Amino acid sequence: MPRPPLPTAKQLDLRSSLQTVTDFTVAVPGFKTSAAFFSFLRANLVLPPSTLNSNTSTPLLDPSSSQTLPPLFPSSLATMTSNAEDEVVLAPNPLEGVPPLVTKQLTDEDDKVAALKLIADSIAQQRQQAARAIIFHPLTLAGYILLLAVISNFIYKSRSDLGIVATTSAGVTMACLVAIRGLTGGYLNLAEEFNWKFATNEDGEEDIIIGSRYGEEIIGATILRLEGKGNGSGKKKTKSGKTGGKGVVRAWTVRVKYRGKGVGTELLEEAVKITREKLGNTAEIGFAAEHANSKMILPETFNASFRKREARAAKALENVVESMDTGSKKKR
Structure with missing residues (x-):
């Protein structure tokens, strides 16, 4: 049986008219689904976008105006970067609010009383x-x-x-x-027996009381006595710088919670400094044999710890004198 002739290119032209597509659909039953799709596509291409009533999820085929887009805000990272460049954040000073430590000769009566009480406590x-x-x-x-x-x-x-x-x-x-x-x-x-008499010599002259002040509190005290010539009487020094006197440390203590922090060393340095200023640069200085903490009420068998403490104090004063002498030589 001879096959029917195939449709020509003119009969398959979908762009001619919608009627041609419809006739072709009727003529070729296997293309019904394709014909319906092309009909829908043609209808959407012919109608303008403004006449469509689609859901918000339907994509727009034409370029959208800027009014339909949400406003753009600057990135938070960009804001942080600009702030970091514009503002310089200074780190807090860890020493802010910490009172200074001042070690000097005490002249106020209340300060002297506080220093003597501190020695009595020791x-x-x-x-x-x-x-x-x-x-x-x-x-x-x-x-x-x-x-x-x-x-x-x-x-x-x-x-x-x-x-x-x-x-x-x-x-x-x-x-x-x-x-x-x-x-x-x-x-x-x-x-309880410790009083002002301890800080007064036989002539009624008062010893030099040195104190370390931390804020409003006296945390360290030293009693210094200048013995011999040139103890502040205004006598002239010899060519060698000697005046024939010496400095004697009669008391040296620091409040318990501030010990081991260098306060005692500053007290000794100030004592050496005052001695050298009044008696000359070569004046000797040392601890008194009968200092404030020298009396011991126990048998000598139990006083080993006290003797060690006295030895450490003498060594500390010796180190201070050596360091100050070395520093003065370097300055020369």
């Missing part, structure tokens, strides 16, 4: 040091253990006596602590 504080020296001394520990052993051997007979042994041992311990408290109580009496 004398009273020797009681704790003496108590520790007694408690931790090898002889004390050996005697305490021996005493507990004798009491336990005398009382303990069976396991039921353990409670009595423990109670008795606690009582003995309390009695020993009370005895140590009584032995060291003399330092409180020494602190």
Whole structure:
């Protein structure tokens, strides 16, 4: 059977008219879906965009005006960058509000009284040091253990006596602590006896009182006595710079919570400076044999810690003198 002739190019021209597409659809049933799609596409291409009533999700085929877009705001990163360039943020000063430490000779009576009270407190504080020296001394520990052993051997007979042994041992311990408290109580009496007379020489002249002030508080004190010639009487110095006198440190202390921070060193430096100004650059300076903290009420066996403290103080003064002498030589 011969095949029907194929449609010509003229019959397939979709751009001629909508009627041609419709006729072709009827003639070719297999192209019904395609014909409907082309009909819809042609209708949308013919109508202007302004006449369409589509949803907001339907994309626009023509360029949209700027009125339909949300306004553009500057990026937050750009704002941060501009602020960082325009404004310079200064880091807070960690020392802001911290009062300075001033070490100098005291002239006000109230300051002198505060310095003397501080020295009296240092004398009273020797009681704790003496108590520790007694408690931790090898002889004390050996005697305490021996005493507990004798009491336990005398009382303990069976396991039921353990409670009595423990109670008795606690009582003995309390009695020993009370005895140590009584032995060291003399330092409180020494602190109470400390007064203005200590800072006055035989001629009635007042010693030089040096203080370290931190804010409104006196945290360190030193009593300096100038002995011999040239102690402020206005006598002339010799060619060698000597005046025949010496400086004697009779008290040197710092408040407990400020110790170990260099306050004591500044006090000694000021004492050396004043001594050299009044007695010459080669004047000697040292600690007095009978300084404010020199009296000891315990037997010499328990005074090892006090002797070590005196040795450390003398070494500290020696180091200050050497450093100041070295500094003066370099300046020359």
